[in-house]
Amino acid sequence: MSTLPKPGNFFEASEAGAADHELQRKLENASTRHLDHFAHTRAEFSAYEDERTASRQIKEDSIARLDELLLALIGKLKERGCAVFVASSAEEARDYIVDVARKSGSKLVVKGKSMTTEEIGLNPALEKAGIEVLETDLGEYIVQLRNEPPSHIITPAIHLSKEDIGELFHEKFGIPYTSEPERLTAEARNRLRDSFLRADFGVTGVNFAIAETGTLVVVENEGNGRMSSTMPEVFVAVMGLEKVIPRLADVSHFLEILARTATGQKISTYTNFISGPRRDGEVDGPREMHVVILDNGRSAMLADPVLREALYCIRCGACLNVCPVYRHIGGHAYRSPYPGPIGSIVSPNLVGSAAAHLPFASTLCGACKDICPVKIDIPRILLHLRWKEASSSNPPQWPRSAEMARWGARRFARMARHPQLIRILGRLGALALRPFARDGWIRKMPPPFANWTKIRDFPLPRPRHHETVAGKDS
Amino acid sequence: MADLQAIVARVKDALASGTAPTNHSAAASASPAAAIVSTGNRAELVSSFGRELQAVGGRMIGPVAPAEVAARIVDIARERAAKLVAVGQGLASDMNAIAQALQASGVAIVRTGRVDSTTRGAMREQLAHADAGVAEADYAIASTGTLAVLSDEGRPSALTLLPPNSIVIVRIDRMVPDLAAAMAAFGPAALEAHRMTLITGPSRTADIEKRIVMGVHGPKSLDVIVVWPQDD
Secondary structure (H helix, E strand, C coil), X not given: CCCCCCCCCHHHHHXXXXXXXXXXXXXXXXXXXXXXXXXXXHHXXXXXXXXXXXXXXXHHHHHHCHHHHHHHHHHHHHHCCCEEEEECCHHHHHHHHHHHHHHCCCCEEEECCCHHHHHCCHHHHHHHCCCEEEECCHHHHHHHHCCCXXXXXXXXXXXXXHHHHHHHHHHHHCCCCCCCHHHHHHHHHHHHHHHHHHCCEEEECCCEEECCCCEEEEEECCCHHHHHHHCCCEEEEEEEHHHEECCHHHHHHHHHHHHHHHHCCCCCCEEEEECCCCCCCCCCCCCEEEEEEEXXXXXXXXXXXCHHHHHHCCCCCHHHHHCHHHHHHCHHHHCCCCCHHHHHHHHHHHCCHHHCCHHHCCCCCCHHHHHCCCCCCHHHHHHHHHHHHHCCCCCCCCCHHHHHHHXXXXXXXXXXXXXXXXXXXXXXXXXXXXHHEECCEECCCCCCCHHHHHCCCEECCCCCHHHHXXXXXX | CCCHHHHHHHHHHHHHHCCCCCCCCCCCCCCCCCCCCCHHHHHHHHHHHHHHHHHCCCEEEEEECHHHHHHHXXXXXXXXXXXXXXXXXXXXXXXXHHHHHHHHCCCEXXXXXXXXXXXXXXXXXXXXXXXXXXXXXXXXXXXXXXXXEECECCECHHHHCCCCEEEEEEEHHHEECCHHHHHHHHCHXXXXXXXXXXXXXXXXXXXXXXXXXXCCCCCCEEEEEEECCCCC
């Protein structure tokens, strides 16, 4: 992973995010815009649900016979002249790529957007080996200039306003300040164009790998994926082992849903079908092509019948956009290249113990499940991971407030069986809290409940509430 | 590579240890290969293609007769103020005629073709400096306004990537209704080329506040000339 902007653990980082109203305004702005686009493209496409079902079925089928498909894919890739490396860990993948870069004498690496390379921490490793690394997706380029990781898997700079980016370009490049997206984009284009022509090493991720033909499908809008995979002499594609699908015919189903959920487009501007290095006599395409197929915790997910479903993910990012928690705390708080709901279920396996408590960072509202184009039941997996974590031999270290909440919940569960007792305690509680309340809301609870009101208000308990609206929210 | 067998074995064990949610091995089979549709639907396909292309910031010209193509390209080159134009090799279209017409209008020309290690660099340099690139697409997809372009030695991918203006010719008989039909029309054979690119509009980004900007690393403009032979 790249440098993390916020110190401390998830709890501190999420508190910082939650307190950042400017950040929430930006996320709200971008998410709303995104969801409008999605609603529009979905409404005018009557086959959306059919394509969604077809995509889900292809993923179920692919993952169910992953061993067989992987062997077929590897065989085809080799036939086409690719070098294939299967990496069991992030470290193995990283070392292999650095080694290829070193052996080819590469000085400048251009990269397409790839969360998998964030997962394996590729950039710092290449830089450590003295190789310059340039992110070329505009959003990635911007966050790289700020020396911070992406905060969204589709829109890496979603946490920045156009004014933030204007100031960044002004400061880094000494150009006159402008907040016009057109002018900022033109500036980035001019600066990156020369690098594309100079670079000797290209890296991209992979959206789908077709086993029957040994073809990698890379989806993008800007043309930087095309550049990174055709201009340099050496090209490395990095993919999680779950990206394999059986046939070329399967691709159309995914293309019909991916761009709609990811960006609200019908289809992305460029869909690259890459089948090996350039042939003799050709102008572009790499001389040498490598495919790194990464396990790094994925086979462990596969072995868990509930968690397995998370491997169906096509990384569209839609669940981030609808998630109330993501929209409140932002992507950086998750401290993983995979934030949001999907991040909360894959990060514990892909990033490790630092992400073990992410499954708890959810309200289980289910919006992610509703929007997921391959219908992943994220809330179910979150609960499953919570159960696993809580029953593990090394349960997470909770802050004291969480322990207290748990203790409180147990007491409440016991009391709730006695309506009389609840009524009496409710009245007593309301009476005791009244001095702290204004207009029926408590803005600052006394200790030991003070944490509750740090970022939200608490309603003053009302008499007869529990008797009259049992089972309903007031 | 020492780990390949171990990892595949690990995947296999993992599969055996958990039951899959459902197994649909026969699900989602390929659409029937009825790619190239009859003449009756062509007018509809063209109008859908044009509408979708326009929606993503591209422009459709035509349908035009084969003999008109060169003149139209000269017009576009003038409109885009192109001084150097790269012309790729064609499929059914006469690219020599196009190159000659452009030259006659005072535009400098680069022709793509087979290169070797001594000429590759110079060719790429010329493509990078061209103001426009002229290519012929292998397929067009009506439902999304998409072009499918295969690469080979006369038709490099850079032709539709490096120049800021992209001009692409496509024949009416290469137009298919939607993505599924396109996949069926390609067949695995189309992927014998080391690269096929689906192109839908000019290059774009929405990375700054989700606002759409055209012309990032690829072309800023995309003009597609649809060719409809009279006798077809």
